[in-house]
Structures are given as structure tokens and as C-alpha cells.
Amino acid sequence: MEAVRAENLFKTYGHGATEVKALLGVSMVAHSGEVVALLGPSGSGKSTLLTGLGLLNPPEKGTIDLMGERVLEDGKAFGDLAALRRSRIGFVFQKSNLIPFLSAHENVRLILALNDQMGPETYTRSQELLEYLGVGNRSRHFPEELSGGEQQRVAIARALAPAPPLILADEPTAALDSQRGRAVMELFRKVAREQGTAVVVVTHDHRTLDVFDTIYEMEDGVLSRAEKTA
Amino acid sequence: MNLAMKDLRRQKVSFSATALGLGLLFAIVLAMGGIYRGLVEDATLLVDHLGADIWVVQRDTRGPFAERSTVPPALEDRLRAQAGVASARSFSTATIQRIVGVRSLRMTVVGLSWPEDKGQALPLVSGRHLRDPHREVIADRSLGLALGEILPLGDETFRVVGLTQGMLSSGGDGLVFSTELDARAILNWQAPEAKRVEREGRLARLAVTELDTLSNQDRLRDERFNPPTLAPFPANAILVNLRPGASIEEVQRGLEAWPDVTAYTAQEQRDLLLKGVVEKSRKQIGLFRALLAIVSGIVVTLILYNMTVAKTHDIALLKLLGARSSVVVKLVLNQGLLLGALGYGFAILIAKFLFPLFPRRVLLGPGEYLGVGMLVLILVTLASAAGIVRALRIPPTLILAG
Numbered sequence: 001m002e003a004v005r006a007e008n009l010f011k012t013y014g015h016g017a018t019e020v021k022a023l024l025g026v027s028m029v030a031h032s033g034e035v036v037a038l039l040g041p042s043g044s045g046k047s048t049l050l051t052g053l054g055l056l057n058p059p060e061k062g063t064i065d066l067m068g069e070r071v072l073e074d075g076k077a078f079g080d081l082a083a084l085r086r087s088r089i090g091f092v093f094q095k096s097n098l099i100p101f102l103s104a105h106e107n108v109r110l111i112l113a114l115n116d117q118m119g120p121e122t123y124t125r126s127q128e129l130l131e132y133l134g135v136g137n138r139s140r141h142f143p144e145e146l147s148g149g150e151q152q153r154v155a156i157a158r159a160l161a162p163a164p165p166l167i168l169a170d171e172p173t174a175a176l177d178s179q180r181g182r183a184v185m186e187l188f189r190k191v192a193r194e195q196g197t198a199v200v201v202v203t204h205d206h207r208t209l210d211v212f213d214t215i216y217e218m219e220d221g222v223l224s225r226a227e228k229t230a
Numbered sequence: 231m232n233l234a235m236k237d238l239r240r241q242k243v244s245f246s247a248t249a250l251g252l253g254l255l256f257a258i259v260l261a262m263g264g265i266y267r268g269l270v271e272d273a274t275l276l277v278d279h280l281g282a283d284i285w286v287v288q289r290d291t292r293g294p295f296a297e298r299s300t301v302p303p304a305l306e307d308r309l310r311a312q313a314g315v316a317s318a319r320s321f322s323t324a325t326i327q328r329i330v331g332v333r334s335l336r337m338t339v340v341g342l343s344w345p346e347d348k349g350q351a352l353p354l355v356s357g358r359h360l361r362d363p364h365r366e367v368i369a370d371r372s373l374g375l376a377l378g379e380i381l382p383l384g385d386e387t388f389r390v391v392g393l394t395q396g397m398l399s400s401g402g403d404g405l406v407f408s409t410e411l412d413a414r415a416i417l418n419w420q421a422p423e424a425k426r427v428e429r430e431g432r433l434a435r436l437a438v439t440e441l442d443t444l445s446n447q448d449r450l451r452d453e454r455f456n457p458p459t460l461a462p463f464p465a466n467a468i469l470v471n472l473r474p475g476a477s478i479e480e481v482q483r484g485l486e487a488w489p490d491v492t493a494y495t496a497q498e499q500r501d502l503l504l505k506g507v508v509e510k511s512r513k514q515i516g517l518f519r520a521l522l523a524i525v526s527g528i529v530v531t532l533i534l535y536n537m538t539v540a541k542t543h544d545i546a547l548l549k550l551l552g553a554r555s556s557v558v559v560k561l562v563l564n565q566g567l568l569l570g571a572l573g574y575g576f577a578i579l580i581a582k583f584l585f586p587l588f589p590r591r592v593l594l595g596p597g598e599y600l601g602v603g604m605l606v607l608i609l610v611t612l613a614s615a616a617g618i619v620r621a622l623r624i625p626p627t628l629i630l631a632g
């Protein structure tokens with residue numbers, strides 16, 4: 001199943017002298033259960049693509065389909081993008097992913113509450129997810145009391161909570177040491193395999209590429225599929 | 231999930247302190263209203279209590295509460311002879327400041343017309359009303375006098391036999407009730423030396439008249455002698471009550487024909503008091519109150535706006551995660567309303583426990599509480615709106631920038 005399909009995306013920032021063409025006809029697919037890496041030098045347009053897929057920063061041309069449904073076409077939205085974000089897409093960023101005044105457990109439960117799920121089962125689900133990601137014993141801690149790796153695990157638990165078909169992660173391990181970074185990448189793979197989620201990860205770390213099923217490379221706004229060499 | 235409350239968990243102290251500060255502001259807004267109502271109440275308390283239908287005062291004066299007004303007590307008899315008049319009693323009042331023991335007491339002496347009025351109608355909190363036409367007083371508790379305490383006034387001493395609560399003059403001084411005769415004696419008392427000097431003066435004045443006989447000189451030297459040709463102590467007004475069915479306007483019109491007095495209905499006397507004593511204060515208090523309301527509004531707006539700015543990152547993250555606008559609106563509005571409610575709660579506590587210690591009466595009814603409550607609600611809602619506008623403008627992609 002194609003969790004996300006992007007066709008021919010164009011994105012331009014600014015205009016006139018300060019115009020930057022960040023995406024130049026980008027197309028890509030991520031299937032359910034697949035872990036996809038987005039590589040490329042800084043400023044090549046990876047984040048622009050990811051936030052485009054995440055419906056935060058719609059490209060002005062091209063189409064995006066989520067689970068076979070058209071959600072964006074040439075900058076025009078089909079349906080409520082915020083509603084799609086909270087129910088269909090999980091987000092993990094480099095840092096500052098968590099609401100600082102909510103405990104780990106509440107951060108996970110928050111996304112369920114945003115989806116109008118309030119019942120007692122949301123408490124169990126949040127706890128189970130934290131345990132699944134190895135931070136069950138941290139559920140009552142606040143973000144500032146957690147290490148960087150723990151914070152990312154909580155963020156992944158939150159991304160998973162509404163059981164979205166797609167998780168987008170932008171350099172999620174950049175703030176972690178290589179050992180913990182690798183552990184997080186492996187978690188993404190586990191999540192993809194066990195939950196059937198498509199996971200798209202922007203990364204610079206070539207040492208963890210063996211974790212991924214598919215690798216794309218971005219260069220000056222142009223995306224191409226790379227061969228797995230590892 | 232109540233994000234507003236969860237956010238406040240970690241800043242209970244600073245949030246409460248902010249609410250307390252606001253509470254003080256709201257309390258002052260509340261106090262302004264109460265002080266004004268207290269002024270009105272104090273100003274009209276005595277007039278209302280005395281219950282006269284018509285106040286007869288010195289011609290062209292505004293009565294004893296506005297200025298010096300003197301009328302001869304004998305005017306009582308002329309008034310009693312008027313058609314429609316049931317009773318007429320002289321009334322004296324003045325504010326005096328005396329040293330009693332070590333205290334400097336400022337009090338307003340009020341004469342009750344013995345024997346009809348013994349102070350039965352006064353709201354006594356302890357003791358009794360007057361039983362003796364002389365040397366007994368009922369005093370207001372605000373003066374700090376104790377029941378049974380002896381109050382030396384002039385060359386007489388007076389026993390405090392009863393205590394009232396909240397009986398104040400329009401100037402806010404505690405009232406002391408005595409019989410009318412005692413009141414006049416207190417207010418017109420002169421030191422023995424002054425009397426002696428006056429006797430000397432009388433002898434000197436006698437010396438230039440043809441009445442300067444030895445026997446007349448002897449009489450004037452006798453300190454108990456009161457020349458019948460000299461006026462008795464004047465009263466300040468005569469209080470008239472009418473027979474049932476008599477028209478106040480008619481009697482008043484009849485008295486207006488008298489060249490030596492002016493007659494006011496009780497309502498006119500009341501209005502005069504309010505105009506004289508309260509009018510200027512009312513404007514001043516109103517202005518002050520409006521300014522305070524504006525200051526409170528600005529302060530609340532700044533607080534809520536800054537609380538929103540401090541949460542910029544969190545709000546951006548909520549939006550990125552797909553939160554509805556209503557979630558963001560509630561986060562800001564709930565904190566605004568809570569701040570208002572808490573501040574208002576503190577204001578009520580301050581009003582309950584602090585206002586009674588104020589030197590002037592602060593009279594607060596449900597109307598004042600409701601009015602200030604509404605004002606607080608409007609202020610925090612408007613102030614929250616400023617925060618909400620700001621919050622809704624935060625772009626979700628802000629998260630990615632840093």
C-alpha cells in the first residue's frame with residue numbers, strides 16, 4: 001500500500017532577487033511498512049520536501065496522496081490539513097519535540113486528545129507505547145528531566161499514538177551520539193515492520209543507512225533514488 | 231486534556247502572585263464604589279434617623295449640616311401653633327475635638343429631644359438608651375469608648391450608657407447622642423474664666439446705661455444669675471413632624487412666608503447634604519475608579535499577552551501536531567479567565583477582611599460585587615482576545631526554524 005505518493009512537487013521561497021527554488025519537480029513514494037531515508041547536503045531541500053509531505057508547507061505545484069487519497073494538488077488542499085496532520089501523520093524533529101509543561105505520558109496522550117480520544121483506554125495506550133519504545137519508566141517525567149535519546153523515544157511514541165499510516169522525521173538523531181542515534185533509527189525500522197507504518201527519515205548519518213529499505217538523495221531541489229550500497 | 235491548567239502546574243507561585251497583584255487592583259476598584267456608597271450612607275444616616283418631615287433652619291442657610299444655622303429654641307412654640315404641625319423639637323449638632331485621657335477624640339454631638347426621643351430608635355450594639363435627661367450619652371463604637379466610660383465635656387461628665395455601630399456624621403466622625411439640652415450645654419460651654427471675663431464685660435456695658443444701679447451690679451456679679459434679657463443657647467434647627475393627613479408642601483409654603491426661617495422637607499435636606507458633601511467626592515471617586523479600571527485592563531492585557539508570547543514555541547508545536555484553533559484559544563482564554571477569577575477572589579477576601587479596618591465606611595452590596603465581577607470578566611476576556619490574536623498568528627513551521 002502506498003502510504004504517501006508525491007508527484008512533481010515544486011516549491012519556491014521568496015521572489016525576485018531573494019527567490020530560492022527549493023523543490024524542482026520532486027516525486028517519491030513510501031509504502032506501508034517501509035523505512036525511507038532522505039539524504040543530501042544542507043540546503044538541498046530535504047526539510048522542504050518533508051514539511052510539504054507533512055502538509056505544513058504546501059508546495060505550489062504537484063500532487064500529494066495519502067493512503068491513495070488526494071490531499072494536495074497545485075497548492076490546493078482537499079480537506080482540513082490540520083485534521084489530516086493530527087490523525088494521519090506522525091512528526092519527529094531534531095529537538096524540542098515535546099510540550100515542556102506536559103509529562104512524557106501526557107505528551108503522548110495529548111495527540112489522542114487532539115483526535116478527540118479521551119477515554120481511560122488512552123492512558124493504557126500511552127503507557128504501552130512508552131513501554132514499547134523503552135521509556136515506560138519515564139512516563140511521569142517532564143521533557144527537561146529526560147535525556148535527548150529519551151525525548152526522541154517519547155516523540156516517536158507520540159507520533160505512533162494515533163496509529164498514523166505515515167511518520168515523518170527530520171534529522172531525529174542529529175542531537176544524539178552515534179550509539180543512541182543508531183538505536184533510534186532501529187526503532188523506526190521496528191515501528192515500520194511491526195506497525196505497518198511508512199517512515200520517512202531525513203538523515204546525514206551514512207553509518208545507519210543499512211537500517212533503511214529505500215534511500216533517496218536530494219541535490220539542489222532534485223530528488224533521485226540511490227542504490228543501497230551497504 | 232486541560233492544557234491551561236497543566237501549564238500552570240509548573241508556575242503556581244508566580245501565577246498566584248500575579249493574581250494577588252491583580253486582586254489588589256480589583257479590590258481598590260471595589261473599594262472606590264464602596265467608599266462612595268459609604269459616603270452617601272454616612273451623609274444621610276442622621277437625617278434619615280431623625281425622621282423629621284420638615285427642617286426649619288436659620289433664614290437662607292442650608293441647614294446645620296451645610297453651614298452654621300442658629301434658631302431660637304422658642305421657635306418650637308411658634309411652630310407647634312401652625313396648622314398641620316404635630317410636634318416641633320429643637321435640634322443641635324456640631325463636631326468637636328477633645329482630649330479624653332490620652333486620646334484626641336473627634337466626635338459629632340447630636341441632641342435628642344428629651345423626653346420623646348431617648349434614642350430608642352438607635353441601633354444599639356450594647357448598653358441601653360438614655361434614662362436620665364442629664365449626663366448620659368450614647369456613643370458610636372468607632373470612637374473607641376467603652377460602655378460605662380466617663381466622658382468629661384465642659385464642666386460636666388457624661389457616662390456612656392449605650393453603643394451604636396456605624397453611626398457616623400457626614401464627615402465620618404462618630405456620633406455622640408445626648409439630650410438636646412445637654413448637647414446645647416456641651417456645644418456652648420465656656421470656661422469659668424471666660425464667664426468671669428464676660429461678667430466683667432457686662433458690668434462695663436452696664437456702667438454706660440441708666441440701669442447702672444448697685445443692685446443690678448450685684449446681680450451681674452452673681453455667677454448663677456442669668457439675665458432674662460439675654461437669649462438662651464440657640465439650637466441649630468427645629469425638626470417638625472406633621473399630623474397625619476397634613477400636606478408637607480402646604481406647611482412648607484406657609485413657613486416660607488416667615489421672614490426669619492427657611493423650611494426644607496426631609497428630602498430637600500437630604501439632597502442638600504448629598505450635593506454639599508458627596509457631589510465632589512463622587513466625581514473624584516468616579517474618575518479615579520475609571521482610571522483604575524483602565525490601568526487594570528492594561529495590566530491584565532500585558533500579563534496575558536506576555537504569557538502567550540512565553541508559550542510561542544508550545545503553541546507552534548500544538549498547531550504543527552494538528553491542534554484545532556479552539557485548542558489554542560481555550561489554552562489562552564482559560565488562563566485569562568482563571569487569572570481573572572483568582573484575582574477577583576483575592577479582591578473579595580481583601581474586601582471582607584481589610585475594608586472593615588478602613589477609617590471610613592466602605593459599603594458593598596451585591597450590586598458592587600456583581601458590577602466589579604462583570605468588569606473583571608470583560609477585562610480578562612478582552613485581554614485574552616489580545617493573546618488569542620497573537621497565538622493564532624504563530625506559524626506552526628516556527629518549530630522547524632529553531
Ligand SMILES: Nc1ncnc2c1ncn2[C@@H]1O[C@H](COP(=O)(O)OP(=O)(O)O)[C@@H](O)[C@H]1O
Nearest residue numbers: 013014020022041042043044045046047048049
Ligand atoms: N522559510 C524559508 N524562507 C526562505 N527560504 C527558505 C525557507 N526554508 C528553506 N529555505 C531555503 O530553501 C532551501 C532548502 O532548504 P531546506 O529544505 O531547509 O534544506 P535542507 O533541509 O536540505 O537543509 C535552502 O536554500 C533554504 O535556504
Ligand SMILES: [Mg+2]
Nearest residue numbers: 046047048170
Ligand atoms: Mg533541513
